[in-house]
Amino acid sequence: MSTITTISQLADYVGQSVTLHGWVLRNTPKGKLVFVTLRDGTGYCQCVVERGEGTEAFFDEAKHLPQESSIEVTGTVAADERAIGGHELRVGSLKTIQAAVEYPITPKPHGIEFLMKQRHLWFRSQRQYVILRIRATIVDAIRRYFNDNGFILIDTPIFAPAAGEGTSTLFEVEYFGEPVYLAQTGQLYVETACMAHRKVYCFGPTFRAEKSKTRRHLTEFWMVEPEIAFASLDDVIDLAEDMTCSLIERVLKDHRADLEFLGRDIAKLERIQKPFHRISYSEVADILRGPQARELLEKELADKTAEVEELNKKIEELTETAKTARKKWQQEKAAQEEQAARERRNELEEEITNIPRHMELSANFEWGSDLGGSDETIISRLHERPVFVHRYPKEVKAFYMRVDRRDGRVVENFDMLAPEGVGEIIGGSAREEDYDILISRIREEGLPQEPYEWYLDLRRYGSVPHGGFGLGVERTVAWLCGLKHLRETIPFPRMMGKIYP
């Protein structure tokens, strides 16, 4: 009699007979042996079928099992160092649940266009599996952080009658004949709840119709937005700092092996400790124009140029190896490495051509304009810990941000830039609590007052200093996992012009 179990539990059943259900990751027949690597959602297990007594009935079936077929397999668990995970199953019986036909994703490399079209199947690949598990942990850690610290979850609407902020392009949908918009932020709504519950947060999808085709943008992404009453800008920044540290701690605790699998430099995450840097926008402007930024870019230019030269040498060597290696697999390996090196080189060359432009942008940075992507990257690269850039010129920020009483040119806002050039993860602010100032800000921005009457009520009835921020879940996942592109951080990425599957 065998016990039904999962691969993650195998260590408890050494020497016993168990039944596993799963999918064929790969199948390599080897004469009188067949090695079926099974994945069951909890791990990977090598199942060995040996031709001989008792296996005649299914040996041929096992030998021809296509990749990703679903099977039920029963056998004896054995500890074996040669097997993935240290245990293998010596198969006593095997049943095909469904035989797959030509699974499109092979163990060889694929292009991103192809994989995105196969997103529904790509889920099964180990890298995607790991990333989405880390995402789930990050989401759980966020919820836990707020729930354990006295915050109340408030779900804000997805259909919104007006823009939450002036700037972004929104998705317009028809709502019983009226044009409304998909929410680009829950913030204004969560502020109302803040005046009832004191500490609140909303967590949901957010929609932006910007026609951005970059690795840092999605049209649909998830954002968590806490809001706290009786709070100053510093209180809000403290909250963002504390929450970020707790997320990292949790991911390091639960996913060390996964991060290693992804090739993440864990030491860099371990260095993320309080206190983070706090620099004002005006100081940032000086840094951008000063020698520090220039030297950083000059060094990057030199480093990248040197790396390109190294790659060129490597490519030449690999080309030679690919032609002359004795074994066919050695030739193939060299060819693949060569291709990877070429891709890396092309990427570097593009970055190199961008550097002079970034130097110019940085050197000519004028107080009053918003920080560009390259400016953020510079500030981010100059620090090992996240940087809070605070107090931007009010002209480039939303109307609801609190005007700094000591310097009326700026508002009490902040962006948190993650290190390693990752850039903005969090944007937040103290909210303008003064009715008259808020009204004048609405007018300055040329916004109609009428749709904001309910919001203005919050300032008419017991207005208090308060503030909050928004954290982008996908950007956080990308940062912690060390991913270059947001498209792998969300189950079904929505990008400009892309909706399938």
Added chain:
RNA sequence: UCCCCGAUAGCUCAAUUGGUAGAGCGAGCGGCUGUUAACCGCUAGGUUUUAGGUUCGAGUCCUAAUCGGGGAGCCA
């Protein structure tokens, strides 16, 4: 919206100055008792994205469209 790059077998890529379109993987068949993306042999698989143009001749050159990648702007 703007700038740069790309599209060849199911997949990843080759194809010299314009001259008969190839390999590996995957698929199918066979062999091998320890494989892990990595053994050996055989088989099938193509309107070179689309529409024009130049040319004796176009995968290769030109124009446009479509789709994709990267970046700018804007942002989380």
